[in-house]
Every structure is written in C-alpha cells, then in structure tokens.
Amino acid sequence: MNLAYRIVWNVSRQAWMVASEFTSAKGKTKTQKTNIQTKTVGHAVVLSAALLTTTPLAVQAAGINNWVGADGEWSTATNWDSGVIPTDLANIDNGSTVSISDGSSQNLTANLYLGNSDGSTGNLTITNGSLTTSWTNIAVGSGATGTLIIDSSSAALTANYLRVGFTGEGTLIVKNGGTLESSSLLLGYDEEAIGNMQVTGTGSSVQADGATAIIGYRGEGTLNLADGANFNINNGTGTLILGDQAAGSGVLNIGAASGDTVVTAGTLGASSVELGAGNGIINFNHNNTNYVFSQEIVDANGKGFINFLSGSTTLTGDLEGFSGNVNVVGGTLSIAANKPLTLGQAGATADYTQTLNGLLRLGLIDASQYGKLNVTGTATFADGSKLDVDVKGAPSLANGSLLSKVISAGTLDAGSFEVTDNSLLYSFAAEKEGNTVGLRVTRDGNTSVLQSVNSEGFKSGRSAARVLDGFVNGGSTNTDIANVSTAFGRLSNDQEITEAVAETLPLLVGGTTKLAANTLHSTNRVIQSRQANTRGLSSGDAFLTDKNMWLKPVGSWTRQQERNGVSGYDADSYGFVVGMDGDVSQSSRLGLALSYMNTRVDGNGMSSGNKADIDAYQLIAYGSHDLSQFENVELNWQADVGMNKNDSKRQISFIGRTAEAVYDSYTAHVGVGIGKRFELNDSSTVMPSLRADYAYIRDESYTEKGAGAINLDVDSVHSDEFILMVQTDIDHQLNDKTTLLANIGVGYDVINDDTSLTASYTGGGTAFTTDGIDPSPWLARAGVGATVNLNDYTDITAQYDVEGREDFLNQTASVKLRWSF
Numbered sequence: 001m002n003l004a005y006r007i008v009w010n011v012s013r014q015a016w017m018v019a020s021e022f023t024s025a026k027g028k029t030k031t032q033k034t035n036i037q038t039k040t041v042g043h044a045v046v047l048s049a050a051l052l053t054t055t056p057l058a059v060q061a062a063g064i065n066n067w068v069g070a071d072g073e074w075s076t077a078t079n080w081d082s083g084v085i086p087t088d089l090a091n092i093d094n095g096s097t098v099s100i101s102d103g104s105s106q107n108l109t110a111n112l113y114l115g116n117s118d119g120s121t122g123n124l125t126i127t128n129g130s131l132t133t134s135w136t137n138i139a140v141g142s143g144a145t146g147t148l149i150i151d152s153s154s155a156a157l158t159a160n161y162l163r164v165g166f167t168g169e170g171t172l173i174v175k176n177g178g179t180l181e182s183s184s185l186l187l188g189y190d191e192e193a194i195g196n197m198q199v200t201g202t203g204s205s206v207q208a209d210g211a212t213a214i215i216g217y218r219g220e221g222t223l224n225l226a227d228g229a230n231f232n233i234n235n236g237t238g239t240l241i242l243g244d245q246a247a248g249s250g251v252l253n254i255g256a257a258s259g260d261t262v263v264t265a266g267t268l269g270a271s272s273v274e275l276g277a278g279n280g281i282i283n284f285n286h287n288n289t290n291y292v293f294s295q296e297i298v299d300a301n302g303k304g305f306i307n308f309l310s311g312s313t314t315l316t317g318d319l320e321g322f323s324g325n326v327n328v329v330g331g332t333l334s335i336a337a338n339k340p341l342t343l344g345q346a347g348a349t350a351d352y353t354q355t356l357n358g359l360l361r362l363g364l365i366d367a368s369q370y371g372k373l374n375v376t377g378t379a380t381f382a383d384g385s386k387l388d389v390d391v392k393g394a395p396s397l398a399n400g401s402l403l404s405k406v407i408s409a410g411t412l413d414a415g416s417f418e419v420t421d422n423s424l425l426y427s428f429a430a431e432k433e434g435n436t437v438g439l440r441v442t443r444d445g446n447t448s449v450l451q452s453v454n455s456e457g458f459k460s461g462r463s464a465a466r467v468l469d470g471f472v473n474g475g476s477t478n479t480d481i482a483n484v485s486t487a488f489g490r491l492s493n494d495q496e497i498t499e500a501v502a503e504t505l506p507l508l509v510g511g512t513t514k515l516a517a518n519t520l521h522s523t524n525r526v527i528q529s530r531q532a533n534t535r536g537l538s539s540g541d542a543f544l545t546d547k548n549m550w551l552k553p554v555g556s557w558t559r560q561q562e563r564n565g566v567s568g569y570d571a572d573s574y575g576f577v578v579g580m581d582g583d584v585s586q587s588s589r590l591g592l593a594l595s596y597m598n599t600r601v602d603g604n605g606m607s608s609g610n611k612a613d614i615d616a617y618q619l620i621a622y623g624s625h626d627l628s629q630f631e632n633v634e635l636n637w638q639a640d641v642g643m644n645k646n647d648s649k650r651q652i653s654f655i656g657r658t659a660e661a662v663y664d665s666y667t668a669h670v671g672v673g674i675g676k677r678f679e680l681n682d683s684s685t686v687m688p689s690l691r692a693d694y695a696y697i698r699d700e701s702y703t704e705k706g707a708g709a710i711n712l713d714v715d716s717v718h719s720d721e722f723i724l725m726v727q728t729d730i731d732h733q734l735n736d737k738t739t740l741l742a743n744i745g746v747g748y749d750v751i752n753d754d755t756s757l758t759a760s761y762t763g764g765g766t767a768f769t770t771d772g773i774d775p776s777p778w779l780a781r782a783g784v785g786a787t788v789n790l791n792d793y794t795d796i797t798a799q800y801d802v803e804g805r806e807d808f809l810n811q812t813a814s815v816k817l818r819w820s821f
Contacts, residue, residue: 067092067122074100074124074131089113093120093144100129103154111135112159115146115168123147126155126178135161136182138170142192146170153177153203160184165195165219172196174229177203185213186221191247193219199266204229214241216250216278224253225266226286232269240270240295242304243278250278254293255286255311262287262310272296272317275304275324284331286311293317299324300348308333308358315341323348328358335371337363337392342374349377349410354385361388362406362439367397375409379435383415389428389439391421391490398482399443399473403428407437424452424497425472426489443473449488452497458606459565460509461501463768468501470765471709480709481763487655500654502567502606504710506759507648507661509566509607511772513697513719513755515558515599516644516665519573519616520695522556522812523595524671525783525801526577527622527638529816547582552816554597561807566773567605568807573597579620587628593620595642609651618642618667632677642667646699652707659711663702669695675729683733691725691747709763717757722750727781741785741799752777776806793820 065086069079077085079098089110092098100106112133114122118141124131126149136159138146145168150157155178162182164170167190174180175198185208187195195216199206206229213233215221221242225231233240242250251257252273255265265286273282273295280299284291288311296317297306304324308331316339323344326333335341344350352375354360362371371390373379387406417430419439425448428439449472450465472485491497508515553576560568575598581591595618603610620640627633644665651658675689698718704711727745734740755772785799797816802809 115144139168144168150178188219188221242280248278379409
C-alpha cells in the first residue's frame, strides 16, 4: 500500500490541514499551494509494518513554523513566522541557510522540510548541536533543492524517517566526525527525484537502524563513503539496496565518484548489497592499497555494474548471486589465496571485462591455495592485460609446475597476458587452455641467491648462497627444501634475499669464539689485579706474609660493530671471581681462583635474530716472584682452563622458524709478565711492564633443531690468539686509607686470524664455510679505580676498565673485597 499525504487549504475551516493525496486545494491558486508531504514507501522489505500504517501528524496553520529570516541561528525565535522556536513541524524553503551552531539541542515531535514548495530552496547546517525529528524530508517539491550538512564531532541528527530527494534534488553531507541516526533511510524517492549523500572523514558515521537502506527508490540516489567514514545498517546485519524499483538508479561510491580525484575509502557495515530492479552501480575509486569489501553482492536482474577504477580492492563476500557486469578498468581487483571469487551461477551468469589499465591480483599461499577467478558468463581481457601474483607465506612450488585455472570462464575472450609478481627468484607465465588460464612457475634465470648476496656485498654469505641456489633450482616438492626454496622465491629484492641468507648462517656468523676470548680478557684483568708486588701496585693491595681471600663481582658490556660486511653483536656479562692466595716464600706468592660469568648475547645488523646465553666457568692458578738479583723487578704468571655452556637461538623470520642448539666450548690460557717498579715520591709509584698472553678456544660440533631443512650441522672450530702488551700501572696514596689507581696499555695480537666455520644444512647440500669477523690486531686498554682500607684485615677496591679495538669496545666494572687471615 502506497500512502501519500499533503497539507491543503480547507475552505470551510479556513485552515491548512493534512489530507489524502487525492484532495484538491480548493480556494487557493496554484501559486498559493504548498507541497508539504509526508509520504511513506510501500517496499515491504524496506519499511516496517508500523510505518506503513502510521498516519502523519495533522498540523493546522498555527502548528506550521516557516523560516522567514535570512541566514541565521535556528534558536533565534524571530526568524520563524510563529515568533517561537519550533517544537513540532518546521519548514525551511525561502532560500536561506539555517544553522545550529550554538550547542543547543533542538527537538521536533513532527517533521522537518528543507525545500518544500516547488522550485524552493532550503538549507540547514549543524556544526555544534543536535536535532531530533520524526521525519526529515529534503527537497520535497518539484524542482526544489535542499541541503543538510552535519559538520563536526559536536554535530548530530536523529530522525525516525529520513528522505533525501523526495521529488526535488536533496543533498545530505556528514563530515568531520558528524553523526546521523535514522530508523528508515531512503535517497531518491519519486521518479524525478535526486538524492545525494556524502559521508566523509574519520569519525563521521551514519547508523541506519532499519533492516535496509535504499539508494535510489524510483529516482536517482548516490552514496559516497570516503576518508575513513562509516555507514552502518542495522549494526552490520542489514542490506543496502541500489536502484530499488525499475525506474530507480542507485550508485555506491567507495572513495570518490567516477571521474573525481581519488580519496581514501570509507567503510560499509552491512551483510549484503542488493542491486534492485533498476540500475545499480558500485564504484571502487580510492587510493587504499589493501581495501577489503566483505559484503555479499546480489543482482538478480542482470543490470548492475561493479567498477574498479582506482586503488586495490579485495572482494571476500559471496558474488554467486550477482548476474551483472564487473569492469576492471583502472584499479586492482585482488583475490585472496584462500577465497576464490565466483561471479554468477548457472542460469544467472555474470560477465567480466578488464582493460589495459586494470589489474587482476591473485594471492598465492601454496600449490593448492591460490587466487582464482571463476566467471560464469563471458570474461573479456584486452590483449596484454595485467595479472599480478602476490606470493605469501612459504608455498611449496616446483620449478616448471602449473597453477591451473587461475581464471576460468563460460566464454574466454583474451589475448596475451603481462604477468608480474613480488618474487625476485621466480616468474610466472600465463598459459591459456580452452576457456581457462593457468600460471606456469618458472625459475628467473637472471637472478640467483649468490648474485643478490654479491650485489649487497655480503661476503660471509657467499658460500651458503651457492648451496641455497641449489635448493632453489632443485624443483623438489616432497621435502622441506621445497618450502625453503619457495620462501626465497617470494622475496622481492636483493636486500631481502641477502638478509634471508644471513639468517641461515651459524650463530653470530661464527663469532662465538671471539666472544669467549673477550670474556677471558675480562676475567684475566681481574686476576692481574691480584698479581701486583708486595707493595700493591696494581690495585693498592699490600701482599702480606699471611694469606688472603677475596671476592670480586664483575659486570662487563661488549659492543662489536659490523666490520667488513660481517654483523656484530651486543653482549652483557655478569658474574664473580673468588680466590685465595698467600706467600710461599719470601719472594714468591701463589694463588688459586674460580670464576663464573653469564653472558647474554644479541646479534645486530643482519644477525639481529641471533641470541645466545653462555655460562662460563674458569679454574685459575696464578702467582708472582720478585727477582732478587734485579731491584724492584717482578715476574708474574697465570694459567687457567675453562668450560662454556652455550644455549643458542637463531630466528629465521623469512620462513618463520627458530633454530636452537646447546653445545660446549673449552678454553685454555697462559700468560706471563715482567715489570719494574719506580717510586716517583713518597705517595706515588709507577710500574711499566711487558706481558705476553696466549689463549685457545674450541667450540664443539653441534646440530640445531627447530628449523627443519635449514637446521645446521656445525663442525667444531677453534681459534687462538697471542697478545703482546706494553702497559703501565700507576698508584697514588691519597691518605692513610685510600689509594687511587690507573693503568694504560697497548697490545698487538700476533696471530689475529678471523674465524672460519664450516657447516651444512640438515636438509641437504654441500658443506659451506662462513668467515667471521676479522678483528684489528691492535688493541688498547685503560682503567681507573680506588682502594679503601677498612681495617688492618679488610679492604675494598672499585675499578673500571675499558678495552678497545677498531669497531669494538668492552667495558668492565668490578668491586673487590679482600680479607687477610
């Protein structure tokens, strides 16, 4: 049932009254008639039964509030012909623009009309405040225009029933965070009507509470959703109808209208979009790179269009009920790897057209999960049409394999295809067979893993890259090697491939033995502080004829920067050294110590996913001897052995795995030094010395777990060093209890070899060699400290030392407690 009402002049009562649409306006000329109408729509799925049986409120002349002022504020009573602010029915059609900007909340128990009379104009702008109505009707009269703007997060409109373009041309704009809520929303009611609605800007929202919202009932309707705005129907469960009746036309623009400058897309909250008996169009014309449209799209009449004009759009809803036309003419239609897209169905087919400016992108997860376009009607591709393969995850692909039926159609009209992808190592070639198109996987002969590594100057990865090239070229589909090779295949540039190669190399690019040597150095410095002569040159300790026990907590922080293309690391060590020593003769002293250090290591640069936790234990013997034949000359020595427990992890992000290993390391060290003490004055002493230290470190072989085919079998490896050092120790007695300490030295590593480590992937391939950091042979040391005698039997020493090489710095802080007994 279609009900329409109008306000007419009652001659006998001499008053305006609501009457049937068939009642004439007796007693008034045509120019005196008003077109105030409160029509309801008889679309059963659109309007509730309550609406269809509701008669609009009858309002006599005394109840009509007409805006008679110029542009002004709604709340100014003198702008209304009644002289009061309306609370029931308001009409604005004298060409003025009415504003609600004073923060007020206006309420109409009846209706609002903008552009009611034929050819009239009415405008309302809400920028700060709210308006609530029963009906809001925009552009009611024939040839009338009406505009309603809701502009700002402080602006809101609530209307039970909203009609934009009843007979004339109406415009509704919600922007800059404005909000609109309506139980029944319709654009373009009568055949001559035009209804435009723009919802734009982050925070801007429209909530249509009914089961449906109609864009173009019998007239024209356009809805633009842009710049992050939201249009929600029945909390996301409703239906948007485009072109409802045969005479109607409805357009949904996601982003901008066709031909306009593209903008960011807005979002539609609905379960489906229905293209009705009229003309329905959906335009995707935005600049988003990954816009997802999840609604089901239905077109039972075969008159609808879905146009991709700009931006990348993925359709994830059901389109089997769509029997219209899909046109990819400027944007990108993206099809997810695990969600094939089917257009139409038997008996109600759909057609697809793609021009040279359009792009079809197909996701790829593995050999059985990839994007597929199924067109039940005719699929037309311009010669040279563009396809793009978006490789994701780690698909198991073999060189030369075929991804079949990426496109299938009832009738395929296509020439050649231009296929691109995001893989540097693989290419895809389109192959037509009947009414289908497949993609042949081919190895890109112009690129290899080794070439990528060379182009990035990553020398340490060259040997491993040759092995990985063998994996990529192998074409295996039955082992984990296939997953590894295709994970490389989805990488898009030389840098990504080089970083992936680095992730497969041994822990810290074979630099763990150098790290162990640095830990030795920190411990050795502690021992050397106990090897001063009986006058306590190194740390202010006075070696007495009785025995001493001491405890020294130690903290050490190491920063190895990238060097010659090999990534470095950061290492933090904490532990303690405890020892006991005493005189064994008038000229000799002997001591024994035990140390424990825990080191946590994080790789940096291309080794940033490398981590290690190392527990280091050392047993140390040390001693000193005064050379009586030489005045104030002392000989000192140290020998120690140790064992390290290593717990390592390598994060391999390009394939989403972690390789773990537990293995042991062993250390040995022997050192000897000779120095002569000079007294500068009664409180200051300086002792220059020469020192030689040899260290040997061996990592045991180990096999990783957790990373499948790219777990490593790592051979045992050893490194050694022989450092000659010239240094000077200075102490100055500040007072009876406090002595200040300082030392400085320079050394040279006579051996100074880098660490070459041999390993192989557990999944196969030949062994490869990785060259570690090649350190500078020159090193420098310096330190400062102070000793405080607490009593005749106890003292405490605090010391800070640094050791540096080119691109390397180690800092050590320690506090020593000594007891004599």
